Amino acid sequence: MAPKVERFPLGEFTLLGGQKTTDWFLEYRALGNSQSPAVLKPTCFGGSILSNDIPVGEEHTLTPTKYFIILVGMLGGGESSSPSNTKAPYDGPRFPPIMLADQVAAQKKLVESFGIQKLWAVTGYSMGAMQSYQWAVQFPSFVQHIIPTSGSARCSPHNHVFLEGPKNALLADGRFKNGEYTKNDIPDLGLKGFARAYSGWGFSSTWYREHRYKELGFKDLEDYLVKYWDEGIGAMDPNDLLSLVKTWQTGDVSNIPPYHGDFKAAMQAIEARALIMPSTTDQYFEAIAGEYEVLLMKPGVGKYNPIISIWGHQAGASSNPIDTKFYDDSVAELFAETEAKLKA
Amino acid sequence: MAPKVERFPLGEFTLLGGQKTTDWFLEYRALGNSQSPAVLKPTCFGGSILSNDIPVGEEHTLTPTKYFIILVGMLGGGESSSPSNTKAPYDGPRFPPIMLADQVAAQKKLVESFGIQKLWAVTGYSMGAMQSYQWAVQFPSFVQHIIPTSGSARCSPHNHVFLEGPKNALLADGRFKNGEYTKNDIPDLGLKGFARAYSGWGFSSTWYREHRYKELGFKDLEDYLVKYWDEGIGAMDPNDLLSLVKTWQTGDVSNIPPYHGDFKAAMQAIEARALIMPSTTDQYFEAIAGEYEVLLMKPGVGKYNPIISIWGHQAGASSNPIDTKFYDDSVAELFAETEAKLKA
Known part of the structure; x- marks a missing residue:
């Protein structure tokens, strides 16, 4: 159930x-x-x-x-x-x-x-x-x-600047259309940019150095980037993401x-x-x-x-x-x- | 001279x-x-x-x-x-x-x-x-x-993943056109995404916390982001940037x-x-x-x-x-x- x-x-x-x-x-x-x-x-x-x-x-x-x-x-x-x-x-x-x-x-x-x-x-x-x-x-x-x-x-301030990365990666995609995209034409490259601009921040450098993403079941670094980040962020709504970033940055x-x-x-x-x-x-x-x-x-x-x-x-x-x-x-x-x- | x-x-x-x-x-x-x-x-x-x-x-x-x-x-x-x-x-x-x-x-x-x-x-x-x-x-x-x-x-590996951010922010801009943009139609939003996805990495969190960008002559955080990052990266050629990222990531x-x-x-x-x-x-x-x-x-x-x-x-x-x-x-x-x- x-x-x-x-x-x-x-x-x-x-x-x-x-x-x-x-x-x-x-x-x-x-x-x-x-x-x-x-x-x-x-x-x-x-x-x-x-x-x-x-x-x-x-x-x-x-x-x-x-x-x-x-x-x-x-x-x-x-x-x-x-x-x-x-x-x-x-x-x-x-x-x-x-x-x-x-x-x-x-x-x-x-x-x-x-x-x-x-x-x-x-x-x-x-x-x-x-x-x-x-x-x-x-x-x-x-x-x-x-x-x-x-x-x-x-x-x-540092956290604010970090968030400028994912946010502006998404905004770089012309298909975002100031948030007026349609469900059949989403800014998927912008979402990928968002994901990748976030990915380096999520885990520590030591974690990466030790390839610990393998503990999460991924076979290599790119497999992890695609399945954990690209697909995870890719499933989200772009305007929702930006709303959350706003709440966070003003927090x-x-x-x-x-x-x-x-x-x-x-x-x-x-x-x-x-x-x-x-x-x-x-x-x-x-x-x-x-x-x-x-x-x-x-x-x-x-x-x-x-x-x-x-x-x-x-x-x-x-x-x-x-x-x-x-x-x-x-x-x-x-x-x-x-x-x-x-x-x- | x-x-x-x-x-x-x-x-x-x-x-x-x-x-x-x-x-x-x-x-x-x-x-x-x-x-x-x-x-x-x-x-x-x-x-x-x-x-x-x-x-x-x-x-x-x-x-x-x-x-x-x-x-x-x-x-x-x-x-x-x-x-x-x-x-x-x-x-x-x-x-x-x-x-x-x-x-x-x-x-x-x-x-x-x-x-x-x-x-x-x-x-x-x-x-x-x-x-x-x-x-x-x-x-x-x-x-x-x-x-x-x-x-x-x-x-x-961590450095590699960090670079995935700026790179994919640039690639998110449809005007990049697989590198076939013209000088009159450059992917400027992608360049801004590149700049912002890089900006959080360039200086330490303590440097940001202490607003040390003011020592570089910027009046506030956004002024610094625009003039140091957006304009700095914005002056570069997108294909050149990606060539350098490639040299770096494979380094x-x-x-x-x-x-x-x-x-x-x-x-x-x-x-x-x-x-x-x-x-x-x-x-x-x-x-x-x-x-x-x-x-x-x-x-x-x-x-x-x-x-x-x-x-x-x-x-x-x-x-x-x-x-x-x-x-x-x-x-x-x-x-x-x-x-x-x-x-x-």
Whole structure:
């Protein structure tokens, strides 16, 4: 039986940019008993609700036997409201820019629809990590823990510039037609350019040097580039990709009132126990950014818990058994600490 | 008075791939007295003969008052024979693949035309570094020193994948027309994609975080991206760019007889004193590759002398006064050591 993905209508929903919507929705999958402690896991860039980037399942710490786990698709990601599935006036290239704060505002509606008054945890990988941070800043008292992997609380200038590559590779394809392409004439060379301009960033140089793509089942480097990157990105909608890039590039948890860009103040607002899990070999969401964020948080709030891995950015995406186990063990320890405190 | 660039006809010149040419040439500039110890400096990717990537001049260690300095343009780089300036049958997209060994074979003809029997040094930045290594492997007894900066002796898998980004961004532009574009209709969006897909790699994340592009005179990040990258790459010929990428991606000093890919054997063949100067924050020609190469060389041949810098790849390109001084001092010390030995 295919896992059940459900649709939550957002009703009247106004974006930070002022655009009013009435027919937008989030797609999600809920696992476990809704009376259990609730864990929210937003999608990553290019991921889907059923992606197993964060380890979820009976064999993991985040098990539906113990937690009510909501896997939710980001706006723009192709499942929830996105350029590719939205009607006029916000269809295709007219889809408005989505801020991290919009993602979280929408997700809060979904979460509250279950009667949840406080999330036990928000956890996510990459852009899912950014959303986890955003939750803790935007609704500090609503979140008990955040566990962002391979992410940070804002897009660094270097990260911004990296994203200019894939974005402009896609825009180079004349068939993109300012986003007015048709399904029968998509900018496939632009999508390939996007994929290849991304590919060097996704894993570490050591991972490449050791030909670790073979562990993922690819026979050589080109086979990996074609099947993992070209086909993966090629399956996505170009306008959706650009919407996600926009959310990512503008991502900064302090870009909401009352912080207005005061990043330190935003970090100080976090009340959730924050287990910060960047990868030591991530080339764009660098570990040092997470270390710095913990220093900015109030004492005892953040814990810097890097994934020591050669899997680069993908270390935070259950890409290999060792890093997956590290996530499971780290989160189990975090939750046990909190449970002990709550009992005391 | 504009510096004088001269043209050296290669005469009958056969490429490793078997293509025979009769009208190819190298462009170069020679500084100083041809009786002085000779230093060869090939261009880097995207550079020109007059680029000041390696510090050359009276205020530097490599001064024309002491050395005969030959600044030579790579085949494919737009000055020496390249897709953009070659006649049929090798014009434009029909320009044959150029190996590092072809570059060095051509340069040897030029060098010998001056009656030079041994080069005092070959030094270069990035692809210029690759050519320096190639010299030492291909003609071991012809080279006294090599000083490669921000480069290595082969293109790593990670480096190869990085280059897939800019390349495929350019190929995404339909106006590239398999290289048959005309001067009035160039793939300018593809060139912009190439530039942006390269931009994140050129400097370190710390450099970006500290907004060091302002030191280069740019007012903000976008100003830097437009003027440094878009305009820099935009001025180049698309087929030339792809020719250089091909030389780079296939670059491996052991890809010639008798090594046939035996990288260690090629490193062991080096007789030149090799001062290996990668940048500690280079994201694609990683410092660790240079450290490893020195370990593979015969004892006493190589010295690992990394540029400790936040300027990333550009640290080896005289991008800032501190790293430039480090080059000058390091090379002066190297030469003094050799001079002392030769006198002893």
